[in-house]
Amino acid sequence: MRWLAFVIMTYVAIGLQLGVARQMSIDGVIPNLPLVPVVFIAMYAPRSQAMLAAFVIGTVQDLLTLQPPGLYALGYALAAGLLGSPNGSSHRAHAVKLFGGALVVGFMSAGLIYLHGMLYPAGTPGRGPEGVLRAIRVPTSQLFSQAIYTAILTPLILSPLSRMRGWIAFAPSRRRMDDD
C-alpha cells in the first residue's frame, strides 16, 4: 500500500470530520467520516495492512476527541480484521457491500464505546442538592444512529473512490513477496 496516499486520505477524512461533519447533523446525529477510509482500506487491503491502517486512523481520531484514547483505534482495528481478507481484494466492491461493511465498522466501534460507557460513564453517579444524580452516558440511540448515518454515506463516497484503489496500490502480501 502506498502509505503517502494513505496519509493524505486520513488527513482529509479527519479534517472533514472536524470541520464539515458538524454541519451535516440531522437531529443532533453527526456522521463519522474517518470510518469511510477504514472501510475503504478494509475492503481492498490485505488484512494485516488494513488492521494497521485502521489502527492509525483510529489513533488520530482518538487524539482529537474527548473520548478516552484507544477506543476508536481498537474498534477500527478489530472491525478491519473482521472485514478484511488475508490477501485483500482487487474486485470493485458493490455499494451494498460497502454499506454492510460500514455498518459492521460503525456498530463495532459504537458497541465498544457503549461498553466503555457502561464501565466508565461520562457523568458519574453522585448526589446533587435536590437528589441523586444518575450516571450519564453517551446516548445509545446516538451511537447507533451515527453508525447508520455513516453507513448510508459510505457507498456514496466510496463508489467513485473505488476507482482510485489503484492509487492506494493495494497489493496482496503474496504478490509483493514475489516481486521482491
Added chain:
Amino acid sequence: MVLAAASAFVFPAYTSPNRPRLEGVFAPVSVPSGAIAGRLRNRFFPLPAADARQAAELQLENALLRSELDYLSDQVARLIELNRDRERMGQVRHLCSAVPVEGADSSGVRQTLSIRGSADGLRPGLAALYPQGIVGQVETVGLAGFRIRLVTDPGFRVLGRFRRVMQADGEGVSSELLQLPPAVVEGVGRNAMVVRTLPRADLEGVLKIGDAVTLADNTWDEALQGQRIGRVVAIGTLPNAPLTAEIRIEPEAILTQLRDVLVVNRPQPVIRVDQPKG
C-alpha cells in the same frame, strides 16, 4: 539706455512691482490664436496618456474592484451584526476574548469545540460564552490551541435556576425567578440537557415550556451568575421513577455549529472602597 540699465540693475525692487497690467489689451488676438494652436498641437502631437493600459486590462481591474467592494460591504454588514449581538451581553462582554472555532469533536458523539491559536492566559475551567448565553468550559489547553467542553456534552453538570421572562403592557420586560430550588443541569448530548432531580409535583403550575434556565453555580465566576444556559423544551417523567420529573433543556443555538465563542479570560476590575478615617 541708462534708464533701462538702472531699472534693471539698480532699482529692480522698485520698478518690478509697479509695472502696469497690459495683458488684457492683446486678448482679442491672443485668446483665439492660442485656442487654435492648442487644437492643432493635440491633434498632431498628442501628449502620452498617464494610464497606457489596454481597455481589456482596465475592464478586468474594474471587475476585481467591484468584487472587492461587494466583499467588503458584506464584511462590514457582518461586523455590524456581530457587534450588535455582542452588545446584548452587556458588561460581561468586556471580560471576554473572542476566539474562532476550528472544529468540533472528532467523534461526533461528544460535544466539544476545538479552538486553534494561542492559549496564553488560558487554563482549564474558564467559561466560554456566546451572545445567547453559556457555551461551556475550557477543558484542555495545548500548545496549538485548546478545547472547550460544551454544556450539552454527556456528563457536563452545572447548577441552574429557572426564570420566566414576562412582558407587561406599558411596563417593559421583566425576568422572574421561579419558586423552584437550584437544580443540576446535566448534558446528555445531541445539543440537549436535562434536569432529573426535581419532583414532578413541585413543577405543577410553576414551570412551563419556554422558561429559561440560568446559571446559579458558585463554582463559576460571580460575573457569570444569571447567564442563560438554555430554555425548557419538554417536561416529562423518568421512565423508572414516575414521581421524578425529567425536564429537557436546549440552548438557543446548536452549539457545535458556532463559528466563534467568547472566553472569559480577563480579570474583573477591582473596585476599592476606602474606609473613612476616624
